[in-house]
Amino acid sequence: MSFVVASDLTRTFDLSDPWIVRALTLRPKRILKAVDAVNFQIERGSTYALVGESGSGKSTIANMVVGLLQPSSGSITIDGRNLADASLSRREQQAQRRRIQMVFQSPYASLNPRWKVGDILGEPIRAFGLIDGAKAQQTRIAELLEQVGLSASDAGKYPHEFSGGQRQRISIARALSSQPEVIICDEPTSALDVSVQAQVLNLLKALQKDFGLTYLFITHDLAVVSTMANRIGVLNQGVLVEEQDTADLFSKPQQDYTKMLLSAAPKIEFS
Amino acid sequence: MMRRFFQSDFFYAFTRSPLAMVSLFVVALMVLSAVFANFIAPTNPFDPASLNLMNGFTPPMEANMFTGEKFLLGTDDQGRDLFSAILYGLRVSLFVGMMAVGLAMVLGVLLGLIAGYVGGWLDTLIMRLADIQMTFPSILIAMLIFGVARGLLPPELREEMAITVLILSIGLSEWVNFARTVRGSTMVEKEKEYVAAARLIGLNRWQIMLRHILPNVLGPVLVIATITLALAIIAEATLSFLGVGAPRTEPSLGTLIRIGQDFLFSGEWWILLFPALTLLALALSVNLFGDWLRDTLNPRLR
Amino acid sequence: MTAKTLLELKNIEVSFKTRHGVLKAVDDLSLTVQEGEILGIVGESGAGKSMTGAAIIGLIDPPGRLSAGEIWFGDERVDEQPERLRGREISMIFQDPLTSLNPLRTVGDQLVETILAHMPVSKEEAEQRALDGLAEVGIDPERINAYPHAFSGGMRQRVVIALALATEPKLVIADEPTTALDVSVQAQVLDLLKRLCRERGTPVILITHDMGVIAQSSDPIAVMYAGRLTEIGGTREVLTNPQHPYTQGLMASTPSVDAKSFGKALFQIPGAMPKLDALPPGCAFNPRCQHAHERCRQERPSVQAGRAACWLLETEQEGAA
Numbered sequence: 001m002s003f004v005v006a007s008d009l010t011r012t013f014d015l016s017d018p019w020i021v022r023a024l025t026l027r028p029k030r031i032l033k034a035v036d037a038v039n040f041q042i043e044r045g046s047t048y049a050l051v052g053e054s055g056s057g058k059s060t061i062a063n064m065v066v067g068l069l070q071p072s073s074g075s076i077t078i079d080g081r082n083l084a085d086a087s088l089s090r091r092e093q094q095a096q097r098r099r100i101q102m103v104f105q106s107p108y109a110s111l112n113p114r115w116k117v118g119d120i121l122g123e124p125i126r127a128f129g130l131i132d133g134a135k136a137q138q139t140r141i142a143e144l145l146e147q148v149g150l151s152a153s154d155a156g157k158y159p160h161e162f163s164g165g166q167r168q169r170i171s172i173a174r175a176l177s178s179q180p181e182v183i184i185c186d187e188p189t190s191a192l193d194v195s196v197q198a199q200v201l202n203l204l205k206a207l208q209k210d211f212g213l214t215y216l217f218i219t220h221d222l223a224v225v226s227t228m229a230n231r232i233g234v235l236n237q238g239v240l241v242e243e244q245d246t247a248d249l250f251s252k253p254q255q256d257y258t259k260m261l262l263s264a265a266p267k268i269e270f271s
Numbered sequence: 272m273m274r275r276f277f278q279s280d281f282f283y284a285f286t287r288s289p290l291a292m293v294s295l296f297v298v299a300l301m302v303l304s305a306v307f308a309n310f311i312a313p314t315n316p317f318d319p320a321s322l323n324l325m326n327g328f329t330p331p332m333e334a335n336m337f338t339g340e341k342f343l344l345g346t347d348d349q350g351r352d353l354f355s356a357i358l359y360g361l362r363v364s365l366f367v368g369m370m371a372v373g374l375a376m377v378l379g380v381l382l383g384l385i386a387g388y389v390g391g392w393l394d395t396l397i398m399r400l401a402d403i404q405m406t407f408p409s410i411l412i413a414m415l416i417f418g419v420a421r422g423l424l425p426p427e428l429r430e431e432m433a434i435t436v437l438i439l440s441i442g443l444s445e446w447v448n449f450a451r452t453v454r455g456s457t458m459v460e461k462e463k464e465y466v467a468a469a470r471l472i473g474l475n476r477w478q479i480m481l482r483h484i485l486p487n488v489l490g491p492v493l494v495i496a497t498i499t500l501a502l503a504i505i506a507e508a509t510l511s512f513l514g515v516g517a518p519r520t521e522p523s524l525g526t527l528i529r530i531g532q533d534f535l536f537s538g539e540w541w542i543l544l545f546p547a548l549t550l551l552a553l554a555l556s557v558n559l560f561g562d563w564l565r566d567t568l569n570p571r572l573r
Numbered sequence: 574m575t576a577k578t579l580l581e582l583k584n585i586e587v588s589f590k591t592r593h594g595v596l597k598a599v600d601d602l603s604l605t606v607q608e609g610e611i612l613g614i615v616g617e618s619g620a621g622k623s624m625t626g627a628a629i630i631g632l633i634d635p636p637g638r639l640s641a642g643e644i645w646f647g648d649e650r651v652d653e654q655p656e657r658l659r660g661r662e663i664s665m666i667f668q669d670p671l672t673s674l675n676p677l678r679t680v681g682d683q684l685v686e687t688i689l690a691h692m693p694v695s696k697e698e699a700e701q702r703a704l705d706g707l708a709e710v711g712i713d714p715e716r717i718n719a720y721p722h723a724f725s726g727g728m729r730q731r732v733v734i735a736l737a738l739a740t741e742p743k744l745v746i747a748d749e750p751t752t753a754l755d756v757s758v759q760a761q762v763l764d765l766l767k768r769l770c771r772e773r774g775t776p777v778i779l780i781t782h783d784m785g786v787i788a789q790s791s792d793p794i795a796v797m798y799a800g801r802l803t804e805i806g807g808t809r810e811v812l813t814n815p816q817h818p819y820t821q822g823l824m825a826s827t828p829s830v831d832a833k834s835f836g837k838a839l840f841q842i843p844g845a846m847p848k849l850d851a852l853p854p855g856c857a858f859n860p861r862c863q864h865a866h867e868r869c870r871q872e873r874p875s876v877q878a879g880r881a882a883c884w885l886l887e888t889e890q891e892g893a894a
Contacts, residue, residue, distance in 0.1 A: 201828070202838045264760040
């Protein structure tokens with residue numbers, strides 16, 4: 001059953017000059033179509049990867065899927081429900097929000113530097129009303145930290161006391177704290193070193209298995225994609241040019257753009 | 272938590288800078304003197320019953336020719352002990368200065384947060400207001416607000432409310448610096464992913480602004496507050512000197528300077544000199560400390 | 574193998590004095606660069622690779638300094654005054670093309686200024702060289718009067734390469750030159766760099782954290798960890814048959830573009846690179862190494878068999894002997 005469905009997802013940005021300037025210089029409006037009628041479906045419990053270079057629209061799609069940005073047209077539904085539906089009550093909106101969370105690219109900007117780790121993890125729990133009582137919340141926070149390979153005592157520390165890889169783990173723990181069903185991973189390891197990347201990717205895989213999570217994985221790195229994703233969508237300047245299961249994409253790429261990406265990826269192999 | 276502070280790089284830098292330590296010491300000394308003025312001052316110069324007109328115009332440390340009393344810094348025309356007057360005057364100056372800065376800070380930070388986070392026409396409105404206000408010297412703005420407020424008040428209240436109106440006028444003239452800086456920092460923080468994460472759990476604007484963004488934009492605010500304090504103290508002194516500030520019955524250092532000026536050329540130099548020196552020392556120390564703070568905190572902010 | 578040694582680093586050390594003590598960003602590093610080769614220095618963040626590049630060209634800011642060792646360029650010792658060679662004999666390419674170029678001046682101006690600063694030529698000749706330089710890196714010479722913001726990231730980096738080569742240096746240091754670029758552009762820029770350096774016989778020191786880039790663009794390579802050299806050798810040899818456990822771990826944890834790897838966990842080296850103020854005694858890698866023994870924990874290994882700084886190699890050598 002398709003759990004996450006994107007239908008004709010489109011997003012445009014108005015980059016025009018202010019109207020006064022346009023009126024005086026008679027220039028036309030400039031509209032950027034960042035995402036152009038993209039369609040994809042993600043099965044429950046699987047990982048779908050969106051691959052593309054900068055300007056391909058992959059981050060814009062991620063923001064729309066998670067609800068940070070409204071689509072200009074088209075829709076995103078999760079389990080049949082659309083977060084952008086204006087008729088939803090505040091309660092229904094929160095319930096929908098809880099089901100889908102995000103892990104961001106920058107380990108440095110994704111955690112509030114003035115908040116303790118315990119508070120960062122506790123905030124979603126309180127916002128969604130998942131657990132009552134400070135004691136029970138502390139227990140849950142400790143549990144989350146351990147699930148991502150950190151220790152319960154880390155709850156009292158500040159983000160700057162941790163390395164990049166550890167901060168990404170905290171980010172993942174925060175995403176998990178709302179007990180979501182879908183997690184969007186927006187370039188979660190692009191800013192990390194190779195050995196740390198391996199740890200974080202392994203963690204994500206293990207969590208998916210343990211909790212039956214569905215991932216939308218955004219990246220520009222084909223090597224990462226090959227180890228993480230069941231199915232891959234290739235984006236070029238807002239258009240989904242090719243979509244295949246992982247094995248097929250690597251062995252039988254159909255589009256020139258895909259072939260170009262595959263050949264340009266730096267590989268460690270010697271003839 | 273205090274232990275963390277004393278171990279921090281900031282405190283380390285502080286102990287390495289003689290300038291910082293001396294200026295903070297002077298400020299602390301003055302604040303304490305002002306707070307405990309009741310206990311330190313030999314007399315209460317504003318209790319009419321304790322005054323003896325015959326004590327007037329006594330030079331410092333000299334025995335008065337009529338009463339034989341000695342005063343550390345001399346007396347003014349009405350026989351008030353200048354040392355006590357300065358201590359009480361410090362109290363008024365510091366009180367007005369700090370309250371005005373407090374007002375400017377709260378107003379400026381709030382407006383800056385809103386302008387930076389909400390953006391759009393609200394941002395434009397607030398920033399244009401700031402621009403308009405910046406075209407006038409803050410003293411003029413303070414005088415304007417002072418004049419309007421006084422005009423609105425019934426005559427009986429004017430004297431009583433003088434201090435409050437003074438605080439209001441100086442505070443309202445200094446918010447722009449805070450607002451502009453906070454707006455800039457807010458616009459930077461707004462783009463960071465932790466704000467996006469907060470939106471993902473359904474927090475509303477105010478919750479995000481106050482709980483998440485505010486703690487991260489307060490850094491430069493402390494520096495601006497210190498420097499604005501020096502400005503506020505001088506502004507208050509100026510207004511009082513011009514006669515539109517603290518009244519004679521509750522004088523600040525500025526008022527004392529105005530009184531002293533009348534007598535400078537008739538030879539009673541001490542009535543002007545000592546309040547002026549005190550004001551100088553206070554404003555200078557606050558300024559120097561603020562400058563040091565700004566330089567020290569700056570690279571760490573990045 | 575009569576290639577001339579152009580640059581030699583002898584036991585160099587770059588240290589920083591902080592309130593926590595003296596930290597060594599680069600510790601007892603020795604390596605050489607031969608003419609015509611592209612030496613790749615690879616390592617993770619904090620390994621000291623950028624510091625090494627900065628030390629060679631004299632760009633270390635206080636409180637850091639080159640506190641020990643010698644740097645030889647050709648037949649001269651230059652560590653006392655590396656600034657002399659900067660720009661003329663040794664030039665550098667940085668990571669971010671956006672900030673490497675002055676946004677307020679045209680590309681042509683920057684090229685001409687660089688040429689005039691270091692070479693005894695007339696203005697006309699400098700302008701001609703600038704035009705030639707742009708053509709060489711594949712940019713239309715007509716664009717010589719354009720400003721940096723008019724170019725894309727990849728094109729800007731080409732301009733930076735043109736700038737670096739304009740003074741006909743004897744050595745080019747490239748610090749993460751393609752990290753900020755898209756994959757497709759990355760390949761083009763690397764190819765350009767390789768080609769130009771091969772044509773002129775100019776050696777390059779290529780500093781990066783990307784194993785793929787290193788594998789495709791450099792030979793030999795040096796692997797750094799916590800400020801120390803851990804392995805050095807021919808690229809193919811080191812990457813297909815790594816001797817140092819750290820290199821082995823790095824290779825094993827690097828994902829490859831391979832459909833068969835889906836669903837399997839990647840190899841991961843436990844722990845993390847130690848911070849400079851918390852280095853373990855002995856070999857810096859020993860807490861994370863599955864082969865570590867007592868000697869590793871006590872004595873810092875020197876480079877064995879000219880290949881890797883690991884006591885395991887010594888044991889093998891002795892075993893073989």
